Amino acid sequence: MTLLEKPARPEPEQEPEPAPVPAPASAPSPARPRQRRTTAWLSTTGLLAGLLLLIPVAAATGAYHVPLGDVLASIQHRLGIGGGELDRVAESVLWNVRFPRIVLALLVGASLGCAGALMQGVFGNPLAEPGVIGVSSGAAVGAVAAIALGLNFAGNWTVPVLAFVTGLVTVLLVYVMSRSGGRTEVVTLILTGIAVNAFAGALIGLFLFFADTAAVNQITFWQLGSLSQATWPKVLAVLPCAVLGLAVAPLYARRLDLLALGERPARHLGVDVERLRIVLVLVIALLTAAAVSVSGVVGFVGLVVPHLLRMAAGPGHRFLLPGSALLGALVLLAADLTARTVAEPAELPLGVLTALIGSPFFFWLLRRTRRKQGGWA
Amino acid sequence: MIRLRRRPVPPPAPQPGDVLAEAAGLSVRLGAREVLTGVDVAVRAGELLALVGPNGAGKSTLLSVLAADLPPTSGTVRIHGRPASAWSAPELALRRSVLPQSASLSFPFTVEEVVRMGRAPWASARPEEDDAAVAGAMAATEVTGFAARPFSALSGGERARVALARVLAQQAPLLMLDEPTAALDLRHQELVLRLCRERARAGDAVVVVLHDLGLAAAYATRVAVLRAGGVAADGPPDEVFSERLLSEVYEQPVEVLPHPRTGAVLVLPDRDVRGG
Numbered sequence: 001m002t003l004l005e006k007p008a009r010p011e012p013e014q015e016p017e018p019a020p021v022p023a024p025a026s027a028p029s030p031a032r033p034r035q036r037r038t039t040a041w042l043s044t045t046g047l048l049a050g051l052l053l054l055i056p057v058a059a060a061t062g063a064y065h066v067p068l069g070d071v072l073a074s075i076q077h078r079l080g081i082g083g084g085e086l087d088r089v090a091e092s093v094l095w096n097v098r099f100p101r102i103v104l105a106l107l108v109g110a111s112l113g114c115a116g117a118l119m120q121g122v123f124g125n126p127l128a129e130p131g132v133i134g135v136s137s138g139a140a141v142g143a144v145a146a147i148a149l150g151l152n153f154a155g156n157w158t159v160p161v162l163a164f165v166t167g168l169v170t171v172l173l174v175y176v177m178s179r180s181g182g183r184t185e186v187v188t189l190i191l192t193g194i195a196v197n198a199f200a201g202a203l204i205g206l207f208l209f210f211a212d213t214a215a216v217n218q219i220t221f222w223q224l225g226s227l228s229q230a231t232w233p234k235v236l237a238v239l240p241c242a243v244l245g246l247a248v249a250p251l252y253a254r255r256l257d258l259l260a261l262g263e264r265p266a267r268h269l270g271v272d273v274e275r276l277r278i279v280l281v282l283v284i285a286l287l288t289a290a291a292v293s294v295s296g297v298v299g300f301v302g303l304v305v306p307h308l309l310r311m312a313a314g315p316g317h318r319f320l321l322p323g324s325a326l327l328g329a330l331v332l333l334a335a336d337l338t339a340r341t342v343a344e345p346a347e348l349p350l351g352v353l354t355a356l357i358g359s360p361f362f363f364w365l366l367r368r369t370r371r372k373q374g375g376w377a
Numbered sequence: 378m379i380r381l382r383r384r385p386v387p388p389p390a391p392q393p394g395d396v397l398a399e400a401a402g403l404s405v406r407l408g409a410r411e412v413l414t415g416v417d418v419a420v421r422a423g424e425l426l427a428l429v430g431p432n433g434a435g436k437s438t439l440l441s442v443l444a445a446d447l448p449p450t451s452g453t454v455r456i457h458g459r460p461a462s463a464w465s466a467p468e469l470a471l472r473r474s475v476l477p478q479s480a481s482l483s484f485p486f487t488v489e490e491v492v493r494m495g496r497a498p499w500a501s502a503r504p505e506e507d508d509a510a511v512a513g514a515m516a517a518t519e520v521t522g523f524a525a526r527p528f529s530a531l532s533g534g535e536r537a538r539v540a541l542a543r544v545l546a547q548q549a550p551l552l553m554l555d556e557p558t559a560a561l562d563l564r565h566q567e568l569v570l571r572l573c574r575e576r577a578r579a580g581d582a583v584v585v586v587l588h589d590l591g592l593a594a595a596y597a598t599r600v601a602v603l604r605a606g607g608v609a610a611d612g613p614p615d616e617v618f619s620e621r622l623l624s625e626v627y628e629q630p631v632e633v634l635p636h637p638r639t640g641a642v643l644v645l646p647d648r649d650v651r652g653g
Contacts, residue, residue, distance in 0.1 A: 257494065258497055261480075261494065267446070269495070314485075315486055
């Protein structure tokens with residue numbers, strides 16, 4: 001109960017400046033929240049502009065260079081608004097190789113960013129992230145099982161479906177194991193993540209052991225988190241999961257804000273907490289499954305992206321959820337572009353790249369959280 | 378599934394004396410411990426009811442049950458005349474607001490954003506009313522001065538007032554406050570109880586868990602003294618607060634005397650008995 005809750009240690013005592021003259025009841029709200037709203041709009045516009053800029057650049061760049069003007073002309077042509085068709089090789093490179101890859105990067109990035117923001121909201125903990133707490137690994141178990149056992153019961157959708165099922169089981173497991181008294185302690189959450197990651201790793205190892213050589217190669221490559229095998233059918237395979245998750249998430253933004261007060265206060269304000277939890281856990285599993293079934297475990301995007309946005313535009317979920325999807329898409333597109341160009345003609349695995357940048361950030365975040373709490377209990 | 382349910386309708390303004398929350402034959406068992414046994418309490422509109430009693434007497438548990446947070450093991454709880462479990466969460470949010478004992482927040486929302494969360498049950502039907510309610514609640518609790526600061530940067534007493542402002546902004550006709558004065562200085566303790574009394578005079582029903590018997594005597598219209606999970610006494614403070622009862626309930630000699638100037642009831646621990 002509330003008695004057991006350790007009240008967060010207050011910052012060094014600051015004398016409250018008692019406002020001697022209470023503002024009249026009609027005084028407009030102070031400037032800061034309005035500023036935040038402006039920041040949110042500016043950030044959204046900036047993110048959209050960034051995407052519109054980066055997409056053609058990513059399409060133009062690569063082993064086979066297509067001039068930027070040609071890329072735009074080809075897009076215009078396909079949309080039936082002028083432009084012109086390129087030669088056969090360029091058209092094929094653009095529309096059979098680059099664009100499916102770009103779309104996939106956008107979908108995976110948006111899913112990871114949004115899943116991270118949702119998860120932090122549901123757990124009430126800024127360190128929750130699909131990769132860190134083991135949900136990505138859990139989803140990976142399903143995907144690996146599908147590849148290793150050569151399952152094909154749902155055609156193209158077999159891998160995402162299995163990833164969703166095992167991912168869902170994992171979120172539920174982590175949720176039940178890491179909560180006590182309506183709260184999630186950071187330490188419990190991270191330790192639960194370690195346990196879940198270890199168990200999932202063991203299961204994946206087991207599947208690898210029994211799989212044949214071709215499947216092993218496929219799984220190993222997929223585990224490193226690469227988008228290099230992108231095709232339109234693959235895009236189609238994850239599209240339903242990702243789009244459904246991304247569309248549903250913002251509907252729960254206000255209720256997630258209230259959940260920051262704690263479960264009971266949220267219920268006092270009219271939130272049906274149990275239902276909210278069930279729906280959001282489903283959405284998290286959908287988004288994680290979408291991301292994982294394409295590109296293996298791409299870590300830390302769901303951690304870094306919402307955190308940056310919270311620092312820029314405040315913690316309100318009405319901006320944070322769509323914003324994290326946009327920034328996640330942008331970050332992953334940029335990361336994939338780097339991964340395939342920085343060591344040409346070889347290709348750096350995407351998961352390696354995001355972990356290289358994301359792990360130090362996670363470390364910094366841990367230190368900061370620890371300082372704020374005055375050490376782990 | 379998402380927006381199919383109709384928006385809940387706010388309740389009509391209560392008439393003075395209407396019973397807004399009521400427990401009858403209430404028993405609550407938490408684990409192996411019988412926390413409340415056979416409790417009967419009614420909370421009426423226009424009345425400030427103080428729940429007092431020693432630690433572990435069941436005050437907070439009684440408040441949780443009256444707020445429909447906790448289902449009773451036996452007995453009935455009615456809120457606005459209907460069984461507590463018959464209301465949906467959004468309907469309850471328009472009928473009662475609750476101030477928890479300690480306020481926490483997972484993300485660095487600003488003070489004004491936190492107070493505005495209290496308007497959530499009204500679903501933003503009338504934004505001007507929301508603005509007015511938020512500004513009014515912040516002014517009443519004297520938190521307007523740091524409206525733009527993040528909640529996490531406030532001291533304990535400031536947080537407590539912000540939490541109270543959120544509860545006031547909710548504008549429910551039944552207020553339930555669990556130790557609202559615990560973290561506050563002298564001036565703000567008085568301020569909070571004055572606010573509670575104003576709300577009661579304006580026709581709301583207010584239930585407050587208090588430790589300070591002096592505050593309870595000065596502000597409450599009615600006091601329920603809890604002891605070991607039962608109601609030891611229930612009535613106006615000047616009738617209920619007798620030296621015998623309080624000394625017995627708190628297992629500590631207590632003096633009750635009239636204020637030399639105003640004649641109001643003063644409750645003091647009798648410090649002469651020990652150590653003198």
